[in-house]
Amino acid sequence: MIKLSPSILACDFSSFGTEIKKVEYAGAEYLHIDVMDGHFVPNISFGLPIVETARKCSDMVLDVHLMISNPEEYIDRFAAAGADIITFHYEACNNQAQLIDKIHALGKKAGISIKPNTPAFVLESFLPKLDLVLIMTVEPGFGGQKLIPETVDKIGEVAQMCRKLGCSPEIEADGGITPENVGALVKKGATVIVAGSAVFRAENPKEAIEKFKSIT
DSSP: OOEEEEBGGGSOGGGHHHHHHHHHHTTOSEEEEEEEBSSSSSOBOOOHHHHHHHHHHOOSEEEEEEEOSOGGGTHHHHHHHTOSEEEEEGGGOSOHHHHHHHHHHTTOEEEEEEOTTSOGGGGGGGGGGOSEEEEESSOTTOSSOOOOGGGHHHHHHHHHHHHHHTOOOEEEEESSOOTTTHHHHHHHTOOEEEESHHHHTSSSHHHHHHHHHHHO
């Protein structure tokens, strides 16, 4: 069964702690935190204080997605803030293997993400060391976008490479995912689904999460 990682981009920040508890009690395993710097992506979102606050509010797995330039400068601080999984972008640095090792040395799980136009094969050499691969199914930077159909096959490519290499990182899909299209992603090999509005803004988040999982 897939895991759900609701994105706090879609939550009501006037009741942040309550919003987190809402999706935790609804059955979500992870909490997705998109960190944007206004440089690597054309938007600014959250920083270290939000991760620290989320850690105080819940024991959920904090799935921190760094959409920032120079991620190597911030890994230590996000680890100390309470991140459980730290995912950086392949396109944001040239020292990916060293960053994976650094994250592991801090006792955290390591992930790499790629944008829609980045080919899946760039990940092959890193897959045996990774705990998670995040495939962006929209252009990173903003919530509420529609899934780009061409990205679905990329999940299958990553899953096939993992089978060939005999490794099994989680394969996470993020962007424009709904109960109507999640089945195609899971069929290709996605094991973690990031959903924002479809969970946080649902009338009944528990039913929304159950619907995602029932399709798979």
